[in-house]
Amino acid sequence: MTTASVTGDDAAMISPAGERVRITYDDETPRLFVMASVLWGIVGMLVGAIVALQLAWWPANVHAMLAFGRLRPLHTNAVIFAFVGNMIFAGIYHSTQRLVRARMASNALSKIHFWGWQAIIVAAAITLPLGITQAKEYAELEWPIDIAIAVVWVIFAVNFFWTLARRNEKHLYVAIWFYIATIITVAILHVVNAISIPVFAFKSYSVYGGAQDALVQWWYGHNAVAFFLTTPVLGIMYYYLPKAAGRAVYSYRLSIIHFWALIFVYIWAGPHHLLNTALPDWAQTLGMVFSLMLWAPSWGGMLNGLLTLRGGWGQLRTDPVLKFFAAGVTFYGMATFEGPLLSIKSVSSLAHYTDWIIGHVHAGALGWNGFMAAGMFYWMIPKLYGRELWSKRLADAHFWLGTFGILLYVVAMWVSGVTQGLMWRATNPDGSLMYPTFVETVIAIKPMYWMRFIGGSLYLVGMIMMGYNLLRTVLAGKPVVTTIEVVVAPPAIEPTWTEIVFSRPVMVTTGVLGIGGLALATNMFVSPLLMIVAFAVGIIGSVAFQAAKRNGAPAWHRILEGRALIMTSLATIAVLAGGVAEIVPALVVKPVEIASKADVHPYRPLELEGRDVYIREGCYTCHSQMIRPLHFEALRYGEPSTLAESALDHPFQWGSKRTGPDLAREGGKYPNLWHYRHMIDPRAITAGSNMPPYAHLETAKVDLSRTHEKMNGLKSVGVPYTERDMQGAVDDAHAQGQAIAKDLATEGVTIQPDAELVAVIAYLQRLGKKPEPPKPSSPVATVGAEK
Structure with a gap:
């Protein structure tokens, strides 16, 4: 009988049944993804420590490009897509080959996937600090990068499913099920949410507006957590945890129930991010009900993982790999208990927009994803380089330091979030707000921000320790070439x-x-x-x-x-x-149609430019524009927001966190001078504020030459701009800018009408108000007034 050796792209060749074939696994790709994950993980968490410091100590906002509003999206993208993304690719490439007993179908596709994904990460690291963003949480990257993500993901999918098609082990183990669901669902989520109309290079507007955009975004946002941060890591758990423990998965039946229930129920739960908002009640109720149903399959998976360790508690005390896996699965259980809890409307009314949500997210990202990554890396690298881990003591130190750091972080955010929620709703016996100024809550929770910074920094130190430990292991070993011999089985007679x-x-x-x-x-x-x-x-x-x-x-x-x-x-x-x-x-x-019935008009040209500056600077990361129909919110901010008010917003600006007050009714609340002074030096207006200064907007100029293109792009997604609106855009912007500059001049402030700060003031003064009707003597018509 002949023996064939299969490597490289020759792996795609199909051998006759009964022939003995030697398979050499592609372990170079998993090695590269592990190294990239560790590197980007350290970078992403370093940025996280910086933004945590900025909230506790505002002078840490040293430059406009390095201010909180621009770095916060960079932090989330780096941790989710760079750190966890590279980690799951490492696990999928490494485990899939061994589970199906076949080499990855194409070396070329594997290389394109790796380098393409790193190029996307670099593009994100450049564009986000520059303020190039779509302002949609976890989907901030602009349209050229979105296209690149789709292309690279398809390349990954082709390589994966091609490998399954030529597998030598016909039975698909449970980890493969989760990988399949991940690849299919992430592709659907990304394509649907990323549909936008390009205006010019690195500028686009979402085709969805208002509540539509909010629903689609959080259908994507929640399920990015579900199918990028959860299902692939569960597949990794089902493969690596039994391998490290040396015993089979506790329950095969439970794994079946876990898989099908989870992927079906998870996709419905997105609207729980929009409870008590202007979203229709049917969508809110649907999201809440399915979120509560998630308790069962999520905890079924957690128990399946933890019970796999039964009888091995002695090994757990001495093996750092099992410590990380056990703690990671426990954090998964904690996060999937807390998530449904936060999806109850009454609980959400307290927790939404507060730091409680931040603590919840980080318990999952750092406790579940971070610890599962560490466990997998500590198990995988010694095997890929043919030597023991350089230092188990250092790995143990990493475990305890990381555990203490994340617990300190999460507890600080729990305390901070509950404090915020209670202070916002506290009222005096006469019904007035007990804490009428928003900054009172900011001052009250500042010690918790310092605790978060310390906890996150400790976790970062643990990551650096892991990187050093793995590097010493790699330098002391040599890449191992793994070759197996399989017998190509004849095709089985199976049901159609x-x-x-x-x-x-x-x-x-x-x-x-x-x-x-x-x-x-x-x-x-x-x-x-x-x-x-x-x-x-x-x-x-x-x-x-x-x-x-x-x-x-x-x-x-x-x-x-x-x-x-x-x-x-x-x-x-x-x-x-x-x-x-x-x-x-x-x-x-x-x-x-909703906007037309409510007589809602689009933004005037200068207001549109100011809104784009607002988005560029990341103001949406700290301010919401959605007043919930709750008594204490109406007392603090004004009438609850309606569905129609944001119908023409592309993208929507309802927000997900309040580090500063809601701005839905900001228009006309303060004079232009107040906004000018507030943007130049926030503490001159509000002592104790942690808002960065935006003095650079005073000298930066608005590029009105592209306003026509922006309005035309918005018109193509349904915003009712007319040809007259677009032709008169520059004149209208100058007129509105001169009116604001003239008003400021009466207060002793000299500023150019086309300054970006003037545009931002125009936008803020518009929020919650209809545009002023044109004066009869004015040659410039108000935008949107023509029917």
Whole structure:
């Protein structure tokens, strides 16, 4: 019998059944991704420590490009897509080859994926500090980079599924299921959310506006957490934790339930980020209900991971790899308990816009993702370089320092968040606000900001320790070449795809989901009856499955695990169900129709330019523009925001965090001089403020030569600008700028009408107000007034 050696792109060649084939794994790609992950992780967390310092001590905003508003998106992108992204790619490339007993299909695609992803990260690191942003959380990168992300992701997907197609191990282990769901869902999320109209290089406007944009963005934002930070890391958990512990996964059945329940339920939960806002009630309720349902599958996965360690507690005390895995899975359980809790409307009314949410996110990102990454790296690198870890004592020190750091961080944010929420709603016996000025809360929580900075810095030191430990391990070893010998099995006689798709489990599940979905759309009398019917169908179907098993019928899911195409198709359907049900109804009503009925007009040219400066400087990272229908918010800010008011906003500016007050009713609240002084020196207006100064806006000039292009781009996404509006844009901007500059001159301030600061003042003075009607003697018509 002949023996073939398969390496490189020759791996794509199919050998005859029964032939013995030697496979040499591509471990160079996982090595590169590990190194990139550690490097970018240190960079991203260093930026995180800087922005934490800036909140505690405002002079740390040393330059406009390095101010909080520009660095905060850089921090989130670096940690999510650079650190965790490279980590999951390392795990997927390394584990997939061993699970399917085949080399990655294409060396070229693997290299393009690696270097393409690093180029995207570098592009983000350049553009975000420059203020080039779409202002959509976790999706700030502008349209050319969005296209690059899509291309590189498709290259990754082709390489992955091509490898599955030529695998030598037909059974797909549970980790592969999670990888499949990740690749498919992230592609869908990114493409749908990133649809925008380019105006010019590195400037675009989202096709969605107002509530539509908010719903699509948080459908993406929440599920970026779900399918980029969770499902691939769960796949890594299912492979590396049993490997490190030396025992099988606790429950195969539980892994099946965990996978299917998680990917179906998760996709519906995005609207819980928009509770108590102007989003329609049906969408808020849907998000809350499905978020509460997430408790079950999430904790099922956590228990499956922790119980895999049963009987190995002695090993856990001595092995740093297992310590990191055990702590990481525990943080996953904590974060997935806290998430549904925060999705209850009454809890959200206290926690939303506060630092509690920041603590929750970091418990997941650093506790779950960061510790799982450390465990995987400490296990993988010694095997890839053929020697023991350089120092287990240093790894142990990293574990305890990192654990203390993240706990200090999370507890500080819990205390800070609850303090903020309670102070914002506190009232006196006469019904007035107990703390009427927003800065009172900022001063009260400043010690917690210092605790956060210390905790985050300790975690960063732990990451540096890990990097040094892994580097010494790499330098002391040599890259290991792993070659295995497999026998190419003959193709098995398996059920056709129609027999699987129309099998009893699929039909029963479809029936249950269909009846359950119908229950959500009916009235309060019919809905309970339909839910009972759905429950009964599920119970009867489960009994039928058990009977079929006792009669010797093959396990349906076991058959499915050998059919990659059908597994992928069913996972795609499970994910699309929630996305279609949430997004499509929201897209039926056009924002421009809502705005027209409420007599809402688009921004005037100078206001539009001021809004773009506001977005460029990252003001949206600290200020919301959404007054919730809560009594204490109405007392503090004014009437609750309506759906129509932001209908023409591309992108929406509802915000997700209040480090400063809400601005939805800012227009006309203060004179122009107040805004001028506040932007030049915030503490001259509000003692104790931690807002960075924006004095550079006084000398920077607005480029009115491109305002016409911007208005035309917005017109193409539905904003009702007329040709007359666009032709008179420059004149109108000059007129409005001169009016503001003239008003400031009466107060002793000399400023040019085309200064960026003037544009920002124009924008802030517009918020919550309709544009002033044109004066009869004025040759310049007010933008949007023409019908």
